[in-house]
Amino acid sequence: MSATASLSLENQLSFSLYGAHIAMSRRYKPALDSVGITFPQYLVLSALSEGGGMTVSAIADCLALESSTITPLLKRLEGTGLLSRQRNPADERQVEVTLTAKGSEARAEAQRRTDALLLETGWPTEKLARLNTQLRALRDALIHPQALGGTEA
Secondary structure: OOHHHHOOHHHOHHHHHHHHHHHHHHHHHHHHHHHOOOHHHHHHHHHHHHHOOEEHHHHHHHHOOOHHHHHHHHHHHHHOOOEEEEEEOOEEEEEEEEEOHHHHHHHHHHHHHHHHHHHOOOOOHHHHHHHHHHHHHHHHHHHOOOOOOOOOO
């Protein structure tokens, strides 16, 4: 491959990842709109469904976002009855967040709809799982390159 060809957009991993993100977001939007949530809200509901009650900072860490970004999402989700927030009586600085029954139902319905979208790609579940594993490894290597010793995933 020539130096010029390697610089073309189609040969840049970052562009392929960006394009995949845009395509997935466009496909997920109608499915999530029908449930009444946005993709970032879906991620919050997913984190809470896996972790049970979590603090705001734990949610932010899980999603690799700042607490200041998470707080407005949580307020909107609480306003729609999908979660509840409560200050920790032992430490007023911490806010505990839990899914409500309505939030669990919304998350489950969103999961069913997004799973159906992935099936429409025609990719076998095993292939999607391998890709997901590879992308998580790439993400981790980009965040902590020294921790992985620069080895291939």
